[in-house]
Amino acid sequence: xxxxxxxxxxxxxxxxxxxxxxxxxxxxxxxxxxxxxxxxxxxxxxxxxxxxxxxxxxxxxxxxxxxxxxxxxxxxx
Amino acid sequence: xxxxxxxxxxxxxxxxxxxxxxxxxxxxxxxxxxxxxxxxxxxxxxxxxxxxxxxxxxxxxxxxxxxxxxxxxxxxxxxxxxxxxxxxxxxxxxxxxxxxxxxxxxxxxxxxxxxxxxxxxxxxxxxxxxxxxxxxx
Amino acid sequence: xxxxxxxxxxxxxxxxxxxxxxxxxxxxxxxxxxxxxxxxxxxxxxxxxxxxxxxxxxxxxxxxxxxxxxxxxxxxxxxxxxxxxxxxxxxxxxxxxxxxxxxxxxxxxxxxxxxxxxxxxxxxxxxxxxxxxxxxxxxxxxxxxxxxxxxxxxxxxxxxxxxxxxxxxxxxxxxxxxxxxxxxxxxxxxxxxxxxxxxxxxxxxxxxxxxxxxxxxxxxxxxxxxxxxxxxxxxxxxxxxxxxxxxxxxxxxxxxxxxxxxxxxxxxxxxxxxxxxxxxxxxxxxxxxxxxxxxxxxxxxxxxxxxxxxxxxxxxxxxxxxxxxxxxxxxxxxxxxxxxxxxxxxxxxxxxxxxxxxxxxxxxxxxxxxxx
Numbered sequence: 250x251x252x253x254x255x256x257x258x259x260x261x262x263x264x265x266x267x268x269x270x271x272x273x274x275x276x277x278x279x280x281x282x283x284x285x286x287x288x289x290x291x292x293x294x295x296x297x298x299x300x301x302x303x304x305x306x307x308x309x310x311x312x313x314x315x316x317x318x319x320x321x322x323x324x325x326x
Numbered sequence: 327x328x329x330x331x332x333x334x335x336x337x338x339x340x341x342x343x344x345x346x347x348x349x350x351x352x353x354x355x356x357x358x359x360x361x362x363x364x365x366x367x368x369x370x371x372x373x374x375x376x377x378x379x380x381x382x383x384x385x386x387x388x389x390x391x392x393x394x395x396x397x398x399x400x401x402x403x404x405x406x407x408x409x410x411x412x413x414x415x416x417x418x419x420x421x422x423x424x425x426x427x428x429x430x431x432x433x434x435x436x437x438x439x440x441x442x443x444x445x446x447x448x449x450x451x452x453x454x455x456x457x458x459x460x461x462x463x
Numbered sequence: 464x465x466x467x468x469x470x471x472x473x474x475x476x477x478x479x480x481x482x483x484x485x486x487x488x489x490x491x492x493x494x495x496x497x498x499x500x501x502x503x504x505x506x507x508x509x510x511x512x513x514x515x516x517x518x519x520x521x522x523x524x525x526x527x528x529x530x531x532x533x534x535x536x537x538x539x540x541x542x543x544x545x546x547x548x549x550x551x552x553x554x555x556x557x558x559x560x561x562x563x564x565x566x567x568x569x570x571x572x573x574x575x576x577x578x579x580x581x582x583x584x585x586x587x588x589x590x591x592x593x594x595x596x597x598x599x600x601x602x603x604x605x606x607x608x609x610x611x612x613x614x615x616x617x618x619x620x621x622x623x624x625x626x627x628x629x630x631x632x633x634x635x636x637x638x639x640x641x642x643x644x645x646x647x648x649x650x651x652x653x654x655x656x657x658x659x660x661x662x663x664x665x666x667x668x669x670x671x672x673x674x675x676x677x678x679x680x681x682x683x684x685x686x687x688x689x690x691x692x693x694x695x696x697x698x699x700x701x702x703x704x705x706x707x708x709x710x711x712x713x714x715x716x717x718x719x720x721x722x723x724x725x726x727x728x729x730x731x732x733x734x735x736x737x738x739x740x741x742x743x744x745x746x747x748x749x750x751x752x753x754x755x756x757x758x759x760x761x762x763x764x765x766x767x768x769x770x771x772x773x774x775x776x777x778x779x780x781x782x783x784x785x786x787x788x789x790x791x792x793x794x795x796x797x798x799x800x801x802x803x804x805x806x807x808x809x810x811x812x813x814x815x816x817x818x819x820x821x822x823x824x825x826x827x828x829x830x831x832x833x834x835x
Contacts, residue, residue: 291680321560323570325577325687326697361829376826382544383822389537393506395496425834432827434506438538439820441508442531443813445517449529450809453519 285312371417372424379412380404387414391431396422467501479713479790484778492535492793526801527808532794539708539796545815546706548694552805553581553588553612557688564681572675576687577699579644579672580803584663594690608653612665612689615648620677637679645670668804702811704801711795712771715788716763719753724782725763731777738766
């Protein structure tokens with residue numbers, strides 16, 4: 250796909266991060282949630298698309314991705 | 327006569343060319359490792375290339391071969407440090423061949439190893455016995 | 464014509480490598496045919512057998528010290544090099560990391576694990592084969608019971624509920640805060656169950672090697688495959704911590720060192736190398752000995768050159784100038800072999816000799832093909 254052909258996914262006029270809009274959250278119900286880790290309290294934070302990026306326990310705004318579930322192979326050298 | 331000198335020269339160079347045709351490296355497979363006789367070898371003077379060997383074998387073998395009175399010259403080299411190859415050069419008198427000198431070198435080195443093992447084991451057993459006795463006393 | 468036989472003094476002189484304040488002399492071996500006119504020096508097994516001696520100084524399980532006397536440096540060095548680089552041992556080679564949430568990175572953790580010395584039944588280790596590495600042209604041999612040993616490392620750190628409220632030590636505050644080599648678990652497969660049983664089980668030599676530190680919620684889960692390898696490939700496969708030799712030091716006091724000078728002379732050497740003895744009446748009476756009129760005074764004598772480090776300190780002082788000659792004995796190798804724990808140190812040396820012989824035999828076999 251060429252660079253010009255790519256279309257930034259958008260939900261109408263709203264941005265993906267906008268949680269104010271009514272139908273935005275309605276759409277989020279069936280979108281999959283991804284678990285993140287809080288940078289402050291290490292709590293597991295499941296987020297869906299459009300959710301506010303914020304820890305539900307402590308309100309910290311830095312979240313990290315979880316480590317891959319895949320096996321990683323290394324040579325002991 | 328100048329003409330005859332000339333023709334001899336030509337003869338000489340012809341012989342060289344013939345020799346070079348024969349001197350295609352001979353290869354011997356040995357657990358994937360090979361001994362190669364490098365080009366330019368004659369009966370009494372040859373360079374052998376050992377793959378996967380280094381100073382360990384090279385210097386010990388050089389010593390064993392130099393102990394042979396029929397050997398005029400023996401030396402080893404590792405032509406390039408990142409190539410796992412070791413060359414041994416042997417030049418002998420007419421009484422033997424380079425190949426025989428090399429084989430004798432291996433034989434002598436193996437005999438040496440047997441003596442070292444034998445004497446080492448004896449000395450160790452004696453030492454263990456004596457120190458065991460001392461501990462008991 | 465019978466070959467000339469050099470005098471005992473001459474042979475003794477040839478055995479000593481001279482050590483001067485800034486230089487060394489008489490370095491290369493000269494015991495080759497053709498070097499000394501009229502002398503033989505041909506290889507003779509009997510001559511070697513008569514001249515070769517082994518003396519043991521120490522023989523602990525994992526550290527031994529012994530002298531090989533009457534050997535050329537080329538051969539002694541071959542043994543030392545083989546000890547370090549060509550005796551096969553078992554070490555962790557492949558790490559399959561299922562989970563690692565600790566702060567130590569996967570690749571760093573893997574390389575740390577590789578360096579842990581392992582022990583196990585010697586019989587079992589000798590039974591094991593090499594694993595053939597997969598290359599572009601050929602597939603590898605794959606992991607089998609006779610070439611791969613499986614270890615597992617599964618640890619998770621969590622809070623210790625019973626810890627004291629004011630406890631500061633993380634090892635008491637949490638369980639598994641430190642991951643040690645003893646946490647590596649051996650999982651025998653196939654015939655390994657017959658070889659590596661009881662005391663012969665594969666385990667780290669030192670159980671207290673720190674591998675990683677964890678905090679509650681962090682977890683390490685991995686499978687480790689150990690294979691046979693040699694030190695030339697990677698240092699983790701080297702069976703020795705140190706394998707070294709030094710030449711026996713030689714100290715000759717050529718002119719008397721007496722009184723205060725003798726005490727100063729003794730201080731130039733490690734303890735026990737130089738002793739002090741009173742000059743006897745007989746020595747003092749002999750004219751030209753240098754002891755005249757010194758009866759009863761202390762003179763320096765060489766007690767045990769073995770302990771010397773050859774620091775050359777005594778060569779720095781004017782008062783000893785020309786009175787002492789330092790050297791090393793060319794064919795007296797004091798070996799020190801310290802095993803990492805997989806094999807016993809004396810067995811390692813015998814193994815090195817065996818490897819050299821085996822290499823000779825292998826190349827010789829290739830030679831017969833060359834002759835045909």
